[in-house]
Amino acid sequence: MTNIPEAPYNYCDYRCEKCPWTEHCRVYQQEMSERLLLEAEGIDPDTWEGTLEVVHRNFEKVREMLEKDAERFGIDLSGPLEPVPEPPETELEKRAFECGLRLHELGKKISQSDEYLQLQEILEETYQDLMWNHLLFAVKLKRAMHGFWDYENETDEDFRAAGLSDGIKSAGVSIRAMETNREALGIFAVKIPPLAEEIQREIRELAEIQEKLETVVSTHRK
Numbered sequence: 057m058t059n060i061p062e063a064p065y066n067y068c069d070y071r072c073e074k075c076p077w078t079e080h081c082r083v084y085q086q087e088m089s090e091r092l093l094l095e096a097e098g099i100d101p102d103t104w105e106g107t108l109e110v111v112h113r114n115f116e117k118v119r120e121m122l123e124k125d126a127e128r129f130g131i132d133l134s135g136p137l138e139p140v141p142e143p144p145e146t147e148l149e150k151r152a153f154e155c156g157l158r159l160h161e162l163g164k165k166i167s168q169s170d171e172y173l174q175l176q177e178i179l180e181e182t183y184q185d186l187m188w189n190h191l192l193f194a195v196k197l198k199r200a201m202h203g204f205w206d207y208e209n210e211t212d213e214d215f216r217a218a219g220l221s222d223g224i225k226s227a228g229v230s231i232r233a234m235e236t237n238r239e240a241l242g243i244f245a246v247k248i249p250p251l252a253e254e255i256q257r258e259i260r261e262l263a264e265i266q267e268k269l270e271t272v273v274s275t276h277r278k
Contacts, residue, residue, distance in 0.1 A: 071188050143205035148268055152194035152230075155261050159190035159237065162251070162258060171248040179247060186240040193233035193262075197269055200227035204276055220276060227273045234266045 078084040090110050091101040099106050126133050163186055166172050172179055203223025210216045238259050245255040 071184065141209070143202045143209075146201055148265065148272070149194075149198045149201055151261075152197045152265055155258065155265060156191040156194040159186070159258060162254060163187055163190060165251055165254075166244055166248060169248050169251065171250075172244075175247060179243070182240045182243050185236050186244075189233040189236045189240075193230045193237060193265075196226045196230035196233065197265075200224075200230055200269070201272070204272065207276065223276065224273060227269055230269060231266055234262045238262050 072078055072084055072087075075081070075084075090113070094101045094106050094109065099109060101107075101110070123133070125131075163183070166186075167183065172183070200223045203219045203221070203226055206219025207216050207223060210219060241255050241259050241262075245252045245259070248255070
């Protein structure tokens with residue numbers, strides 16, 4: 057059996073139909089269970105209504121779990137919240153999100169191009185890879201940077217270890233997403249000549265962002 061990546065399941069942020077671990081993945085099983093419940097209630101899980109209903113129910117579950125744990129550990133939830141320091145946004149995070157937004161707009165141009173419409177059956181899988189990963193890489197990069205920030209600024213060793221672990225794993229997901237984006241864009245650069253120059257710019261930008269993130273990761277692996 058293929059080894060499943062250890063928790064936290066950052067690796068579940070992928071198209072489930074292409075994932076080899078769904079049979080053993082609790083996240084996937086939970087999502088399938090939620091879909092069945094919604095369908096039984098007459099709610100389409102693929103609509104905004106269905107999505108928001110799942111989010112609402114999950115928030116309720118988490119709230120109940122936190123209240124039970126607070127009672128168990130004698131934590132008063134009625135008191136004022138202590139301020140929690142926020143990691144500063146890095147230039148790399150800003151650059152990644154700006155790239156992701158440009159890719160979003162580029163994806164629209166790709167899907168509306170004559171070349172894509174003529175070859176849609178062939179290019180659909182590549183397009184779906186791009187649509188799934190074009191913002192995911194930036195989100196995971198941000199999570200990685202926050203994990204590294206926790207590692208550098210926390211005093212509790214357990215929190216530091218958790219931050220480092222999550223930073224490295226999140227960076228790995230971001231890097232994989234960037235590689236998938238570049239592969240998809242490389243295909244579109246060939247198949248859609250009118251957009252080739254713009255696509256090549258974003259391929260280079262993704263490569264530079266990935267290189268900088270890999271440098272950050274390497275400094276924390278030492």
